[in-house]
Amino acid sequence: xxxxxxxxxxxxxxxxxxYFTEKFAREGSTDHRYDLFELKDLDELAPLLAxxxxxxxxxxxxxxxxxxxxMLNELDPVAAAVGAVNTIRIRNGAMTGHNTDVEGFKAMLLxxxxxxxxxxxxxxxxxxSRAVVYVLRELGLKFRVVSRSxxxxxxxxxxxxxxxxxxxxxxxxxxxIGMHPKVDDMPEVPMSAIGPxxxxxDLIYNPERTRFLQExxxxxxxxxxxxxxLHAQAEAAWRIWNGITPFHTPAPPSR
Ligand code: NAP
Numbered sequence: 001x002x003x004x005x006x007x008x009x010x011x012x013x014x015x016x017x018x019y020f021t022e023k024f025a026r027e028g029s030t031d032h033r034y035d036l037f038e039l040k041d042l043d044e045l046a047p048l049l050a051x052x053x054x055x056x057x058x059x060x061x062x063x064x065x066x067x068x069x070x071m072l073n074e075l076d077p078v079a080a081a082v083g084a085v086n087t088i089r090i091r092n093g094a095m096t097g098h099n100t101d102v103e104g105f106k107a108m109l110l111x112x113x114x115x116x117x118x119x120x121x122x123x124x125x126x127x128x129s130r131a132v133v134y135v136l137r138e139l140g141l142k143f144r145v146v147s148r149s150x151x152x153x154x155x156x157x158x159x160x161x162x163x164x165x166x167x168x169x170x171x172x173x174x175x176x177i178g179m180h181p182k183v184d185d186m187p188e189v190p191m192s193a194i195g196p197x198x199x200x201x202d203l204i205y206n207p208e209r210t211r212f213l214q215e216x217x218x219x220x221x222x223x224x225x226x227x228x229x230l231h232a233q234a235e236a237a238w239r240i241w242n243g244i245t246p247f248h249t250p251a252p253p254s255r
Contacts, residue, residue, distance in 0.1 A: 001054050002029075002031055002032045003032075003033055004032070004033070005037050005058055007058055007059070008038065008062055008063075008064060009039065009062065009064070010038065015234075019234050020034035021034055037058075042068065049090070058088040060085055060086050060087070060088060062127070066083060075096070078098070078102055078134070079098050079099040082101075082102060082131050084099055085099055086098075086127075087099070087241075089241055098240050099131060100236035101131035102134055102135055104228075104234075107228050107232030108229040112222060118168070120141050120144075121168040122144070123146050123171065123174060124146070125145050125152040125174075126175075129174040143170075160190065169197045169199060172202075173187055174203050175187060177212075178210035178211050180207055183210070185211065186212045189212070191215050191216070191219065194215075195219055195220055196220035198220075198222070200212065200217075202226060208225050
């Protein structure tokens, strides 16, 4: 058996398990399986690996994307620059960490902006935000990160006024605000400043149209949800597990 899986604290319904189980069935890979491994603590990882020697790939989710770093044998340069790992390749007991949210976010962003380089606002400064910021830097976009705390972002929410929103045609929600089941919530962006020049991206994929995207679309903005990112990051993980992506991806230009 060739085994893959997801580690995290509370897994519940997992997109990844469904995605890979359907993929294995579609491709006739009857000797492949993808399991969920709920770990109360990362100390449980070593016993899991010892008990599951046929495990060759893992996805990593909340709250371990950063905490896993010291436990890895190698770190892909992109994951090192982002400071978070969501994919691990295991070979002969050695773990290499990667970040496929970077490739996933590019798949979401590039069709929306094409050759334009709009000023951006990134809402939230957590794990996914770090991958988003990496991509914006790589593409040379100017951006500011909005956070609840001074120090982790460039500005706090109370400073997000209509003038700033009007000056930033690209707004990316990386917070979980509006995610199922709290679908009536939305980030406190002054929506009066949103218009047809705007592109709103929401990393959330459940619901497919958050209230943030609905209200943006009603004001003429172009919108995209996190589904393209979700699929692209999963396919990138698949390529890494199968050695299809070269280990050393280029680091972003320093600026
Ligand atoms: P995370 O590490 O917990 O980061 C979320 C950040 O959002 C927090 O660090 C915080 O930033 C901000 N935030 C959280 N609650 C908030 C609130 N009530 N008000 C204002 N800001 C709040 O989570 P993550 O892994 O980055 O995931 C974030 C979202 O992206 C989730 O909805 C997740 O499903 C989605 N996601 C989607 C994909 C995809 O493939 N589509 C991939 C990864 C993540 P501050 O501390 O700076 O305020």
